[in-house]
Amino acid sequence: MKSFGDMVKQAQKVQRKMAEVQEQLANERFEASAGGGLVRAVVDGKQMLKELKISVEAFKDNDPTLLEDLILTAVGEAQKQSEIKMNEAIGAVTGGFTLPF
Secondary structure, three states, X not given: OOOHHHHHHHHXXXXXXXXXHHHHHHOOEEEEEEOOOOEEEEEEOOOOEEEEEEXXXXXXXXXXXXXXXXXXXXXXXXXXXXXXXXXXXXXXXXXXXXXXX
16 A cells, blocks of 8 residues: 555646646637537637637528527537547546546
8 A cells, every 4th residue: 555645746746737738728729610600619628718700691580599599509519529628638637537626
């Protein structure tokens, strides 16, 4: 069995690696679109919206509810992609052990 000091060192190593992974992911971009490309959303690795593009074609129907749905869909999908990537990267560091953050 490892000593307490060894366990603390290992925990610090995992913590440093997790910080590195999170920093790398923060610089990545994840893109999704909705409505056949009428709305495009880009988020970073922390699921923060960085860019939102709405085609002029999206305004033709004069339907704000449809446009709102397209925006929510595109942003939600981009955030989902980012979250999946983050969970995979963190899981690789922690050996699949889930940690709250």
